[in-house]
């Protein structure tokens with residue numbers, strides 16, 4: 117089983133210098149012209165969401181923050197690609213509008229900040245899992261050097277074998293009132309054999325959630341995943357998404373509350389499909405994820421039907437055996 121550690125320090129990937137597109141990024145799909153700017157202070161950590169965002173750093177781009185004038189929104193600093201995505205792709209794509217956070221336009225400070233629906237706003241304490249989808253995170257128009265860097269990273273993580281890797285986890289412990297946090301470095305170190313037990317750790321909140329709640333969450337997420345797959349694995353999908361994530365959320369402060377959500381986030385590397393193909397990396401990740409969730413539901417269902425936690429053959433339920441199943 118994976119042990120969670122409580123993280124007290126700031127996000128280890130916070131950086132002091134932040135870069136933004138310099139100018140004319142609106143129509144520049146792959147701008148590499150970046151300026152260094154000073155960091156805009158995030159909102160003071162007066163609420164649980166603010167403290168969450170201390171950890172939701174955005175690489176070199178700067179820090180995601182609450183929109184002080186609109187409490188249900190966040191401001192995400194973006195580069196040219198993601199800015200273009202929200203300004204030109206999002207308004208014309210009903211499926212993205214359905215599966216991504218709502219987009220409320222942008223604010224031009226020292227860097228462009230997109231105003232997005234805060235997906236955690238309706239929760240007392242949001243339990244979050246960020247899964248980066250696809251077997252390759254290398255964007256099509258990146259430099260050879262960058263592609264090579266990303267290929268190495270993908271090959272050394274679960275991205276290559278499973279077409280997904282964990283990019284962050286936030287779990288609230290209702291007893292200690294603390295968040296357990298895992299960052300993307302942890303996600304990169306995880307092996308494929310640990311993927312299933314980690315998913316179990318998140319869905320069960322380390323065993324604290326009732327079996328009914330776990331199954332309820334999985335059912336809702338599966339419906340959403342099916343809908344996403346139906347779109348992405350169809351001729352209607354017009355682009356491939358690299359390094360994009362699925363963000364899972366559910367209520368962590370009320371063990372009986374099954375409120376939850378699942379959205380597509382992070383559109384830094386989105387490219388139009390011009391070869392008539394599909395986003396095979398994303399589709400493979402979706403298939404594996406749905407297969408793991410289905411196995412997890414089976415495991416929970418079995419344990420619900422068996423007081424002592426034995427399977428139908430009378431053998432103890434064994435997470436290890438299930439996680440050892442080879443990926444598709």
Ligand SMILES: Nc1ncnc2c1ncn2[C@@H]1O[C@H](COP(=O)(O)OP(=O)(O)OP(=O)(O)O)[C@@H](O)[C@H]1O
Pocket residue numbers: 172173174175177180190217232233234235236244246283284361363381382383384
């Ligand atoms: N709309 C949203 N509402 C609430 N939280 C969000 C939202 N979008 C992203 N987050 C949180 O912020 C984290 C980082 O988001 P995202 O991946 O979009 O940023 P990023 O800067 O592109 O990250 P990176 O460059 O490290 O991949 C997510 O894991 C999630 O916890």
Ligand SMILES: O=P(O)(O)O[C@@H]1[C@@H](O)[C@H](OP(=O)(O)O)[C@@H](OP(=O)(O)O)[C@@H](O)[C@H]1OP(=O)(O)O
Pocket residue numbers: 129175176177248253269283300359384385
């Ligand atoms: O260097 P960039 O262009 O900011 O891209 C980052 C970066 O590659 C980062 O990787 P790492 O250097 O922290 O290993 C990526 O995170 P992962 O570790 O999750 O792959 C980011 O996703 C990249 O940001 P972006 O997706 O906006 O290009």
